[in-house]
Every structure is written in structure tokens, then in C-alpha cells.
Amino acid sequence: MDNRPIGFLDSGVGGLTVVRELMRQLPHEEIVYIGDSARAPYGPRPAEQIREYTWQLVDFLLTKDVKMIVIACNTATAVAWEEIKEKLDIPVLGVVLPGSSAAIKTTSTDRIGVIATPMTVRSDIYRQKIVDLAPQMQVETLACPKFVPLVESNQMTSSVAKKVVYESLSPLVGQVDTLILGCTHYPLLRSIIQNVMGSEVKLIDSGAETIRDVSVLLNYFQLNHSRDTVITADHHFYATAGVAGFKEIAESWLGQDLNVEHVRL
Amino acid sequence: MDNRPIGFLDSGVGGLTVVRELMRQLPHEEIVYIGDSARAPYGPRPAEQIREYTWQLVDFLLTKDVKMIVIACNTATAVAWEEIKEKLDIPVLGVVLPGSSAAIKTTSTDRIGVIATPMTVRSDIYRQKIVDLAPQMQVETLACPKFVPLVESNQMTSSVAKKVVYESLSPLVGQVDTLILGCTHYPLLRSIIQNVMGSEVKLIDSGAETIRDVSVLLNYFQLNHSRDTVITADHHFYATAGVAGFKEIAESWLGQDLNVEHVRL
Numbered sequence: 080m081d082n083r084p085i086g087f088l089d090s091g092v093g094g095l096t097v098v099r100e101l102m103r104q105l106p107h108e109e110i111v112y113i114g115d116s117a118r119a120p121y122g123p124r125p126a127e128q129i130r131e132y133t134w135q136l137v138d139f140l141l142t143k144d145v146k147m148i149v150i151a152c153n154t155a156t157a158v159a160w161e162e163i164k165e166k167l168d169i170p171v172l173g174v175v176l177p178g179s180s181a182a183i184k185t186t187s188t189d190r191i192g193v194i195a196t197p198m199t200v201r202s203d204i205y206r207q208k209i210v211d212l213a214p215q216m217q218v219e220t221l222a223c224p225k226f227v228p229l230v231e232s233n234q235m236t237s238s239v240a241k242k243v244v245y246e247s248l249s250p251l252v253g254q255v256d257t258l259i260l261g262c263t264h265y266p267l268l269r270s271i272i273q274n275v276m277g278s279e280v281k282l283i284d285s286g287a288e289t290i291r292d293v294s295v296l297l298n299y300f301q302l303n304h305s306r307d308t309v310i311t312a313d314h315h316f317y318a319t320a321g322v323a324g325f326k327e328i329a330e331s332w333l334g335q336d337l338n339v340e341h342v343r344l
Numbered sequence: 345m346d347n348r349p350i351g352f353l354d355s356g357v358g359g360l361t362v363v364r365e366l367m368r369q370l371p372h373e374e375i376v377y378i379g380d381s382a383r384a385p386y387g388p389r390p391a392e393q394i395r396e397y398t399w400q401l402v403d404f405l406l407t408k409d410v411k412m413i414v415i416a417c418n419t420a421t422a423v424a425w426e427e428i429k430e431k432l433d434i435p436v437l438g439v440v441l442p443g444s445s446a447a448i449k450t451t452s453t454d455r456i457g458v459i460a461t462p463m464t465v466r467s468d469i470y471r472q473k474i475v476d477l478a479p480q481m482q483v484e485t486l487a488c489p490k491f492v493p494l495v496e497s498n499q500m501t502s503s504v505a506k507k508v509v510y511e512s513l514s515p516l517v518g519q520v521d522t523l524i525l526g527c528t529h530y531p532l533l534r535s536i537i538q539n540v541m542g543s544e545v546k547l548i549d550s551g552a553e554t555i556r557d558v559s560v561l562l563n564y565f566q567l568n569h570s571r572d573t574v575i576t577a578d579h580h581f582y583a584t585a586g587v588a589g590f591k592e593i594a595e596s597w598l599g600q601d602l603n604v605e606h607v608r609l
Contacts, residue, residue, distance in 0.1 A: 080477075176563045180559070183571075211568075211570060212345075212570065213571040214570065214572060215571075291560065292560045292563065292564065294445075295442075296560065299435075299437070299557065299561060303476075305477065306479065306480075
């Protein structure tokens with residue numbers, strides 16, 4: 080039993096898709112979230128810089144006495160998960176393995192697509208993890224550098240978004256039966272992506288898959304928050320820029336009023 | 345990636361219900377199983393003796409170079425899980441927490457029943473874990489000392505079994521909407537139990553729930569067996585008594601020919 084909060088970090092608002100799933104599956108857990116909107120997107124940046132930024136976010140969360148950290152960003156997971164997990168004495172989860180594992184279980188043709196940021200695609204982490212687990216899998220990866228800026232600027236339902244998604248995904252249409260949304264921002268574009276790929280293609284939300292793992296690790300490490308009958312989950316959200324924009328997206332996505340503060344790292 | 349086997353221990357054949365679920369969910373993993381049939385049932389024994397026996401089984405599994413241990417026995421979990429998990433440098437899973445957690449998610453009336461061995465009931469572990477997680481839950485526990493001997497003597501479908509289950513469970517009928525099978529032997533009596541409790545009561549198989557956790561921990565600790573296209577899972581089963589009886593129950597339950605060896609601890 081441990082009533083401290085769970086820490087989430089992301090380059091911006093994408094990690095909120097993981098938070099929404101946590102709120103649904105584990106409503107008694109408390110959240111501290113930091114989104115590095117000032118420096119989003121992380122995807123086009125060099126690995127060393129992503130590593131440095133990610134550690135800054137981790138260090139910030141540690142000042143909030145979190146009991147577990149979820150790196151709710153595929154790019155940061157690709158670059159720094161193993162190192163951070165190794166160095167901290169609290170559990171640290173990334174979003175890549177849960178997504179890979181779910182895709183292997185889901186595909187029936189052994190053809191898996193992965194859409195992600197340029198850095199995640201360059202790291203080749205999804206292909207490596209998938210092929211390690213299941214060598215017979217064919218993995219098609221595709222960088223979609225325009226998706227995160229669309230989401231961070233709250234243009235998810237615009238006609239521009241539809242056009243960008245349509246053009247970006249065309250190399251994958253008809254090629255795979257399972258598609259990993261390998262960036263936590265992408266579930267915010269989910270209905271457009273599903274529409275472009277076709278209704279028979281199964282979309283894997285790497286962040287949502289991760290929450291199943293959070294639940295199991297809370298059990299394993301005996302870190303669950305007690306489920307008192309009166310729920311007063313006291314969440315805290317921090318953004319490194321544009322609190323108003325972050326708050327608008329976050330409240331719309333999470334369906335509740337939120338306390339969002341600006342923080343300088 | 346780690347191609348070593350996963351170790352399972354039980355007082356006898358009960359842990360096979362957990363193994364069956366592993367074979368279904370994670371068919372590429374290799375298994376070493378030890379059932380202490382010579383000294384089953386563990387349920388009526390004093391805690392110190394159960395602790396000693398459980399450590400002997402753990403030490404045996406360690407000689408087989410296992411990468412993870414599943415204590416596929418509720419009684420042994422109740423007595424020794426935390427201690428064993430603490431002392432070993434490989435992951436060690438018990439079956440109590442996954443079952444408790446699943447029951448809390450399943451009940452809609454907050455009334456959960458637990459049937460288990462006398463030792464597990466005396467330890468009060470299920471009630472404690474459930475109420476820790478969700479204080480509003482009402483937990484009714486019931487010791488069923490006659491169930492394990494029925495299963496170990498392969499009388500699961502006999503008319504004696506039906507009579508024993510009917511008489512044993514009568515205090516719980518109509519009292520709960522969710523029933524934890526808090527002993528890994530009990531899924532072998534599942535259809536009779538369901539029949540006695542009524543079709544609307546949800547049965548929670550603590551062992552099957554545990555395999556979901558095994559899967560997540562294999563990911564988290566990066567211990568998955570590679571899924572080569574040619575599957576040659578080379579399982580090993582050991583029993584401390586009655587290889588013929590163990591083999592008959594195991595092959596019938598798991599639906600395949602098995603290599604069962606006798607071992608003296």
C-alpha cells in the first residue's frame with residue numbers, strides 16, 4: 080500500500096492519452112504529470128538532447144515524491160528507458176514493450192505497422208523488440224513528423240489533419256493488419272487514422288497497453304493506492320510552456336477540470 | 345530475451361491449472377514444474393513446516409536455472425511469498441494478489457467469497473489484501489479441506505466430489521457475487537463449483553490471473569523467451585511421489601504427453 084502519486088512525463092500533451100487510460104483502469108491512483116511543451120516535438124531532435132531533457136523531467140518528478148514513473152513518450156522511451164530504469168530505485172515503465180507485445184498477440188498475418196516520430200523510427204526500437212520476441216514478424220515502420228505538431232496546436236479534427244494523416248499513411252494502407260500508434264500523441268488522431276487505414280486494421284495504443292502493466296507492477300511491488308470509499312484523487316499537471324493551450328487540450332481529453340501549472344526546468 | 349525456463353511449484357497437481365494457462369497465453373515459454381505430492385496437502389500443516397517445504401521446492405527449482413518462479417500454490421504464497429521474493433534475485437510471483445485484484449474489479453455488489461485451504465484461510469491473507477486495496481469490500485472466507493485430497497486422488501468428477509462440494513459450499517451460496525478459487529487445485533473442480541454456486545456467480549481462478557502478471561513481468565524484466573518459428577518447448581515435470589498418478593492427471597489436464605520424473609527432496 081503506497082499512497083504517493085505516479086509520475087508521468089511526455090514531450091507535451093501526448094502522455095495524456097496514457098493518463099486517460101490510467102484514470103479509467105485505476106481511478107484511485109494519483110497523478111503528477113509533466114509535459115515539456117516548450118521543447119516539443121522531441122522526435123526530430125538528436126538522441127543526446129532527448130536524453131538530457133528526459134532526465135530533467137525525471138528529476139522534476141522525483142521532487143514530487145512519486146512511487147513509479149511512466150515514460151509516456153515513445154521517443155524518450157526509445158532513447159532513455161533502460162538507463163533510467165537501471166538508475167532509479169522505483170519502477171520505471173516505458174511504452175514500447177507493452178505496445179510491441181500487444182501487437183504480436185493481435186496480428187493474424189504477422190504484418191505489423193509502426194507509426195512514430197523520426198527519432199523512434201531511427202532508433203529501430205519497435206522492430207528490434209518485436210523481432211526479438213517473434214522473429215517471423217514483418218515490421219513496417221513509418222515516421223510521421225507532422226502528427227505531433229498537429230496535436231500540440233490542437234488541430235486534431237481540422238481538415239488539415241485529415242489531409243496530413245491521409246498523405247502520411249498512404250505507404251502503409253493495405254500492407255499490415257495491425258498498426259502500433261508508436262507515439263502517445265497519435266491516439267488523439269485515432270479516428271482519422273482508423274478511417275485512413277480501414278476498419279479491419281487493428282490499432283494498438285501503446286500507452287493504453289502500458290497501463291495494464293502499471294496495474295500489474297503496482298501489485299508486484301505492493302505499491303497500490305488504497306481505494307477508500309471517498310475518492311479525492313488530487314492530480315497535478317505541469318507544462319513547461321503555454322499553460323492555457325495545455326489546459327484546453329487536457330481538459331477536453333480527460334473530461335474534467337484540471338489544475339495546470341507552469342514550470343521552468 | 346532469456347530462454348531459460350520458468351519454475352512452478354505446488355504442493356501437488358494444483359499448480360498445473362496455472363501451467364495450463366501459461367501454455368495458452370505464453371506458448372513459447374519453457375516450464376520446470378515440481379509438485380510435492382508426497383507431502384500434499386499443505387493446507388492443514390503448520391506455517392513453519394509449509395515454509396520449510398516451500399523453500400525446498402524453491403531450492404530445487406534454482407538448481408534448474410529458472411529465470412522466474414511462480415509459487416503456484418495459495419498456501420505457500422500465504423506463508424512464504426514475501427520472504428522468498430525478498431531473498432531471490434529473480435522475480436517471484438505468488439497467486440494471492442492477482443486473484444484479489446481481479447475479484448475487486450469483478451464484483452458489482454462488493455461481496456466477495458474466498459474458498460481456500462485451512463492454512464490460507466487462517467492466514468487471512470485474501471481478506472487483508474482485498475480490504476487493503478478496497479476497504480468497502482465484504483469478504484467471506486471458507487476453508488474447504490476436503491477439496492485437495494479429492495483432486496490429488498483424481499476423483500474430480502466422481503459423485504463423492506459432487507456431494508463434498510455441495511456440502512462444503514452451502515454457507516456461501518447466495519451470499520456473494522464473486523468467488524475466488526483461492527487454491528490452485530480448485531479449478532479442477534470448477535464445473536461442480538459453478539453448478540453449486542449458481543451460474544450468475546463469477547469464479548476467479550487465482551492461477552489464471554497470475555499468468556497475466558507473468559507476461560507483464562517477463563516484459564518488464566526483459567526475460568521473454570524468443571518465439572522462434574519452430575517451437576520445441578522442452579518442459580520438465582517432477583513429483584515427489586506417485587509419478588504415475590501425477591502423470592495421469594497432468595496429461596489429462598494439459599492435453600499432451602509429458603515427461604514426469606520422480607525426485608526426492
